[in-house]
Amino acid sequence: MKLSVELTTLQKALGHHFADPRLLLRAVTHGSRSGPGREDNQRLEFLGDRVLGLVMAEALLQRDSAASEGQLAPRFNALVRKETCADVARDVGLGDALKLGRSEQLSGGRRKQALLGDAMEAVIAAVYIDAGFDTARDLILRLWGARIDGVDEDAKDAKTSLQEWAQARGLPPPAYVETARTGPDHAPVFTIQARLHSGETAEATAGSKRQAEQMAAKALLEQLG
Incomplete structure (x- = not known):
């Protein structure tokens, strides 16, 4: 499968070359664009949310071995919430690659926080399926980067x-x-x-x-x- 220019650009920004490019296409396909022969990203989003959560929980435990559950929980929530996922999606230009129905395109879907956050989680799942947990973890830690180190400042909304x-x-x-x-x-x-x-x-x-x-x-x- 040959990727479009937008998907090729996204793949480079992610730093992962997909063995199965169909996974990336599915990850950026919104429900408004799905149809026969074209799955949307909702199931991938479900999986990606869990992969992200596991990686962040592990990272926070390693970062501060003395932190209590009460201290870890708000930090975790700050890192996995939809707003943060959408910010990361903007960093890699994911909005330009989204496959949207006409109504979503006209209503500014490429900039919507919910759509961007969901698609970012779906992309994480696509990487996980394509190359395994270690690769997905490396991707997440790289893309979230300084957000993890500075999470104390963002832990409270x-x-x-x-x-x-x-x-x-x-x-x-x-x-x-x-x-x-x-x-x-x-x-x-x-x-x-x-x-x-x-x-x-x-x-x-x-x-x-x-x-x-x-x-x-x-x-x-x-x-x-």
């Missing part, structure tokens, strides 16, 4: 950090208000404003309320210094 900031100053918890919603029903885009009782605000826009809230909280934290 932005909303939790903002709430702690407010509580430390005797303020009520931040409020999150939806100020706008655009886009079609199947692909809505939300604008959320994070508000502190002391008057500071920040807004962010994303394809899910949760992501927009996290982004708004992060923006407000940066504003507060």
Whole structure:
């Protein structure tokens, strides 16, 4: 099977040459593009999530032999959450290689966090099936790289950090208000404003309320210094 230019570029960015290129094609095929003779990446995503989890659990244990389960859990969650997978996907240009149906293409599917995160997990599974666990582990550790070393800073999500900031100053918890919603029903885009009782605000826009809230909280934290 001859790979397209986009898949060839992705393969180079991943640093893995697939013995079975069909696995990579399947890993980047969204359900909106699947059909007879073309499987989507949902089953690979399921497997890749488990492979990623095992690699990260192992890496965290090796990194800090004295850490308790209570310390390890938030670090683990920070490394395997969909936002992190999507960030890694952007680093390797995975969005350009996604195979999407027309509706997803028109609604900006190549930039959607959920689609990118799912596809990154599917790619991990494709590498695992193609070359085994050791190769998949090496790929993950290489792509996640500095994120593992800096995970202590990311272990708390932005909303939790903002709430702690407010509580430390005797303020009520931040409020999150939806100020706008655009886009079609199947692909809505939300604008959320994070508000502190002391008057500071920040807004962010994303394809899910949760992501927009996290982004708004992060923006407000940066504003507060």
